[in-house]
Amino acid sequence: MNVELWLRLALAFFPQDFRRRRADEMVDTVEEMLLRSRPEERTKLRLRIFFQITRAGLAERFSAPIVSAAIPSTTTVTATAAASTAGPQPSHTFHKHSRSPFMDDLIHDLKSAFHSLVRRPAFALMVVATLAVGLGTSAAMFGVVHGVLLKPLPFDDPDRLVMIFRHFSNEPGREEDNMSLPDLHDLQEKATTLEAIAGFGRSRSTLVRNGEPSLLITGRVTNGLLEVFGVAPHLGRDIELDDAVLDAPKVVMLSHSFWQTQFGGDPSVIGDVLQLSGDDHTIVGVAPAGFQYPSDVEAWVPWQIDIEGCGRGCHLMDTVARLAPGADPGSSSRELEVLSAALGKQFPESNIYKRFAVRQLKQQQIAPVQSALWLLMGAVLLVVLVAAANVANLVLVRGARRRREMAIRRAVGAGRARLFRQLMLENGLLALGGALAGLLIGQGVLSAFLRLAPSDLPRLDAVGLDVNVLAFTVVLSAVVLLVFGLAPALRIANVELRGRGEAGTLRGRRSRRVLLTAELALTLVLLLGAGLLLRSFVSMTEVDLGFAPERVTRFSFLLPDSGYSEPGASIVFSNQLEQRLKDTPGVEAAGLAFTGPFGSSQISSTIQPLDRPEPAPGEELDAVFDVVTPGFFETLQIPVTRGRVFADSDTREAPLVLVISQALADRYYPGRNPVGERAKVGVSFDFDDDDSAYTIIGVVPDIRAYSVTDDPKPAVYMAQAQTSSPYLSGFVRSRGGVDMRPAIREHMRALDPLIPLRSVETQEAAIDEAYGPQRFYLALLGAFAAIALILSAVGLYGVIAYLVSQRTRELAVRMALGANGPSILRLVLADALQPTLLGxxxxxxxxxxGATVLDKLLFGITAHDLTTYLAAPAILIACALLATLAPALRASRLEPRVALQEE
Amino acid sequence: MSLTRPARPSPDRPQEVDRYLPLSAVDCHLLLALSRRELYGYALLQAMSDDSDGAVGMDIGALYRALDRLSRQGLIETSDRREAQPTRGKPRKYYRLNALGREVLDAELGRLRRVVELAGWQGAGS
Structure with missing residues (x-):
């Protein structure tokens, strides 16, 4: 049967057996009702029928089963409920089981609370919807906070997992996360508070299987990784100390998932050979299921480092360690302080100021987002408060309308306690409905959240609506119930028959105003927060990056060791690629770099001008290094301010040359031309000897290459033809909007089909990712502020509309005495303006x-930005006036005679 | 109206009839409407609304809950009459009062009449 959806939906509220008996008939009757109604009234009629059927369906569902005696129908509930509050009713005898009078009363009150709500579905829907919005957003936000910040790490004894960081005795506040291999070996040997220590890094390797190249995320590790996490290999063994010796046979340990997908979980895989980055690696082990550290890693290879070439000053690896039983981060840090001071004495050149300390691993992971997430959690609780205030107002207004019913109940003998209990039961049902609907909304909000979240937000896999979120939502709704339900219920239950009832009196009006004021004040706080983030975001997007990203496509790849281990080979490759790209039709310029702006990595090292005295150990100037081809600067439109940039003539045979940034020139060559000066750099390559000095040939402006918000660091550019980096990124500027991706893929395939492309994206997209966190926080806080604004506007409208309806008589008398429309309009608007301005x-x-809590998230403006502090209140006042306008206009158009008659 | 007999519970089943009293407004108007003629859903709604001068509104949900309940309590039953319903041409289901239903209605009307008499005698409502 073709039944309209709304009708089917409404009928679904009836119990199944009732539907079986009556649904067909009801559909016939509804169709006849619609058929016989006037076409223009059908929509209204449908709505009315929908509510009638859902109300009856719910009442049928929750009514007691018929045994033999008549039970009260919905239209008589008020009367029986009023009477029943006077004492136990004989009608209870039709319950199947005998219960205590208390339980009987409770069940009866619960039922009448339910009936009382379904009798006014608009009120119940409004309250449930308001609560659901507040509770839903907070459930989602709590899901995030719990998953990211509160949940323990998914490892055994997670509190004992720590990471080691460096700080500096001569530079308080400076901290670095990475460590050198010799230092790590010393700590492995000497630290008693650490049970196990492992060093690791994340890299990508080219995997060739069955002739097909693909990129594999690999972990480069020292020995001891599995031991730190307290797990044993699923098959074979972990990476061991001997594997990490330079030139030791190459081995690999597979992740459980990689072993499953690539080898079908074959246990005989140990001893097989896997080709990674052109070299054969023997599979020595398979990690246990679920173990992936660092995240997403599919295989681990030993980190073979030439300790002679890259010693204690070469900080390449991150660390993770397990505290010994009984040790804590404090005691371990104290021990490491002593050990590192001793190393400082032993190796003053590299370690004189270097000190080690530990921090809990979870703390380290969540530190960058912790304050922002707590801030957003606070913001969402403000939304809940706004929703609660709104609901309190609705309950108060409804209470005022019910004062007659309550007065009658009191008059027939119902005690205050009983009335109070019933009102609280009604509120409880509303809170429960709000919480359930809120969880549904929360699920939606959370999936939107996960879609929007920036990729560097840690632990997103731990986020979800679990039992903790459920408990949080239930507790929160109970708190909200107390906030919005208690005072109104007490007030309404106290009502007496004589007089107008308190809810309609001055005190009732005052409490509504207090709630409104609080609601508006909270909303303004959220609006200001969102406004500040918006202004900050705009100033971020207006930052001059120092280069032109428009129409530039970037891509990156890694040249494998096999075939490219000789420096000359990668130089030939990059020269050929650059030339092919430049010759492609539609290309304006092309160039290559090690990383380029907003690439995934950066190298920091030291630079020392030859004409300055050697700095003391630990006081060298750090600069960021990039390796580029001649076309790089032209492609990104970075102008040259002094001298020249690299040319094809700057080869390995020619003198070694550098281009430096303006910040570096200002630091070392203030007021003079650095071109022609010579300097030594801290990075070394196979072919140069330690004393190689570079000649500065040019100066370029500073560019923001790693962060939109941080000031540009001093930068050094080296020539690819003189250094030969195997990690390369290509940059192609097209004329017009030509899609360069097919051409890039074509050239790479033509040059070497076994080199997989890592990423091909526009430079603008790469920069866009850097805005991710800010945009994310802005979107969330903006959404919270918008919700609060809508709730406040609706709340204001409801209260003013109610107050106007309460004052009809007074307003009509005023008009009868000569007040005109505009003066009444002003009167009502002033009524709304008072709580608004106070709010x-x-x-x-x-x-x-409180604005300073936002300081860390702001860029380019202060937390007391005047524009925001002017604009946000203006928006709030405008919305408040808009919400008041309709009831105010209605009041100003009162017909005094009609109004007085109606009263 | 002359449809009802004097309000005395029938001597052989007084207790059974009393069990159903007092009737709710919807039940009472529904039984009253069916006491005059057999009716189907939409016509019942119309009749109840007309009889009560709109006091018992056109609430389809409440009507079918009452029909279901009164059927299961054995106060009303479906009749053999079948007339095509206008939208789909399916036969309509007609309801009628059975003997017990008629007794209960009579008893309720008698009860109400006594309440009214009592109120008039005491001068209430003036």
Whole structure:
């Protein structure tokens, strides 16, 4: 049967057996009702029928089963409920089981609370929807906070997992996460508070299987990784100390998932050979299921480092360690302080100021996002408060409308406690409905959140609506219930028959105003927060990056050791690729670099001008290094301010040359031309000897290459033809909007089909990722502020509309006595403006005092940005006036005679 | 109206009839409408609304809950009459009062009449 969807939906509220008996008939009747109604009234009629059927369906579902006696129908519930509050009813005898009078009363009250709500579905829907929005957003946000910040790491004894960082005795506050291999070996040997230590890095290797190249995320590790995490290999063994010796046979340990997908879980895989980055690696082990550290790693290879070439000053690896039983981060840090001071004495050149300390691994992972997430959690709780205030107002207004019912119940003998209990039960049902609907909304909000979240937000895999989120939502809704339900319920239950009832009195009106004021103040705080983030985001996008990313496509790849281990080979490859790209139709310029702006990695090292005295150990100037081809600067439109940039003539046979950034020139060559000066750099290559000095040939402006918000660091550019980096990124500037991706793939395939492309994207997309976190925080806080604004506007509208309806008589008398429409309009608007202005004042004061919590998230503006502090209140006041306008206009058009008659 | 007999519970089943009293407004108007003629859903809604001068509104949900309940309590039953319904041409289901239903209605009307008499005698409502 073709039944309209809304009708099917409404009928679904009835119990199944009822539907079986009556649904067909009801559909016939509904169709006849619609058929016989006037076409223009059908929509309204459908709505009315929908509510009638859902109400009856719910009542049928929750009513007691018929045994033999008549039970009260919905239209008589009020009367029986009022009477029943006077004492136990004989009608209870039709319950199947005998219960205590208390339980009987409770069940009866629960039922009448339910009936009382379904009798006014609009009110119940409004309250449940408001609560659901507040509770839903907070459930989602708590899901994130719990998953990212609170949940323990998914390892055994997670509190004992720590990482080691460096700090500096001559530079308080400076910290570095990475470590050198000799230092790590010393700590492995001497630290008693650390049970196991492992060093690791994340890299990509080219995997060739069955002639097909692909990129594999690999972990480069020292020995001891599995031991640190307290797990044993699933098959074979972990990477061992001997594997990491330079020129030891190459081995690999596979992740469980990689072993499953690539080898079908074959246990005889140990001893097989895997070709990674052109070299054969013997498979020595398979990690246990679920173990992937660092994240996403599919295989681990030993980190073979030439300790002679890359010693204690060469900080390449991150660390993870397990505290010994009984040790804590504090005691371990104290021990490492002593050990590192001793190393400082032993190796003053590299270690004189270097000190080690530990921090819990989880703390390290969540530190970058912790304050922002807590801030957003706070913001979402403000939204809940706004929703709660709104609901309290709705409950108060409804209470005022029910004062007659309550007064009658009191008059027939119902005690205050009983009335109070019933009102609280009604509120409880509403809170429960709000929580359930909120969880549904929360699920939606959370999936939107996960889609929007920037890729560097840690531990997103731990985020979800679990039992903790459920518990949080239930507790929060109970708190909200107390906030919004308690005071109104007490007030309404106290009502007496004489007089107008308190809810309609001055005190009732005042409490509604107080709630409104609080709601508006909270909303303003959220609006200000969102406004500040918006302004900050805009100033971020307006930052001059120092280069032109438009129409530039970037891609990156890694030249495998096999075939490219000789420096000359990678130089030939990069020269050929650059030439092919430049010759492609539609290309304006092309160049290559090691990383380029907003690439995935950066190298820091030291630079020392030859004409300056050697700095003390640990006081060398750090600069960021990039290796580029001649076309790089032209492609990114980085102009040259002094001298020249690299040319094809700057080869390995020619003198070694450098281009430096303006910040570096200002630091070392203030007021003079650095071109022609000579300097030594801290990075060394196979072919140069330690004393190789570079000649500065040019100066280029500073560019923001790693972060939009951080000031550009001093930068050094070296020529690819003189250094031969195997990690390369290509940059192609097209004329017009030509899609360069097919041409790039074609050239790479033509030059070497076994080199997989890592990423091909526009330079603008790469920069866009850097805006990710800011955009994310802005989107969330903006959404919270918008929700609060809508809730406040609806709340204001509801209260003003109610107050106007309460004052109809007074307004009509005023008009009868000569007041005109505009003066009434002003009167009502002033009524709304009073709580609004007070709310604005309180909100501004609160936000001004608390704004510094936003400091860390802001860029280019202060937390007391005047424009925001002017704009946000203006928006709030405008919305408040808009919400008040309709009831105010209605009041100003009162017909005094009609109004007085109606009253 | 002359449809009802004097409000005395029938002597052989007084207790059974009393069990159903007092009737709710919807039940009472529904039984009253069916006491005059057999009716189907939409016509019942119309009749109840007309009889009560709109006091018992056109609530389709409440109507079918009452029909279901009264059927299961054995106060009303479906009749053999079948007339095509206008939208789909399916036969409509007609309801009628059975003997017990008629007794219960009579008893309820008698009860109400006594309440009204009592109120008039005491001068209430003036």
């Amino acid at each position: 604005v004042f309180l909100g501004l004061t609160g936000a001004w005092l």
